[in-house]
Amino acid sequence: MSKSHKPVCVEMTIPSSSEFVSVVRLTLSGIAARLNFSVEDIEDLKIAISEACTNAVQHAYEEGSHNTIDLVFNIYSDKLEMIVKDTGKGFNPKDAVSEKDSSGSVDKFGLGLGLTFIKSLMDEAHIESKLGQGTTISMTKYVPQNA
């Protein structure tokens, strides 16, 4: 595997459609298995990438539109960086409703909790979103030193 400063890059683009989120998980599993992540770490990575894709599928674009989500997996020797990017509506991360103050909507529960999962399960997570321009979620998990 490549040195830390020079990643191997895997890119994929999926339709912004819920049925393709499991395809992303499958791809990620194959990539993460090459990095000696534990089974538990791989499960955490699967949840994080799914939450990022789900956010794009549910909130980025108007329903029924034919848009795409771009994914990048930067594979380092000691870490995996995952980037999920849409060019949709964007949102103010402060407006993401948390589980505690949700009004009861399933969608709102999912959005707030999804971001919480990403931040909890990854070592690093950055969310950039601009109204009208889209959202980019970058997530990094380090390979355990004793792996």
Next chain:
Amino acid sequence: MSDLSIQVDSTHPVSIIRVQGEIDVHTCPKLNQVLAQHIASSSQDLVLDLDAIQYIDSTGLGVIAHSARSLSERKGTIRVICTQNQVLKVFELSGLHKKNVVLYKQEADALKDSQ
């Protein structure tokens, strides 16, 4: 593509809904439909067996939270069977197990507490 199989066991005093497969943004509407149908027709407790699922994320928990709220308004409780560490972890991260959902290791214990 993700797949979800749901079986409803009505041979006990309360229904047991057994789920297999992956619960994600694509499949959670199917789970939502089954839970909503049950809650609309009964105010009894519900046992939701997640022991055979391969995956769940915030979308699945959202469906369970929404259903638990609806059932609690009718004085019912969702009792979830789950022993997998990864599934327990997402319940803990969500805080859902501290609200309207009770977690169990064994089906017999969930049935014993049901009404």
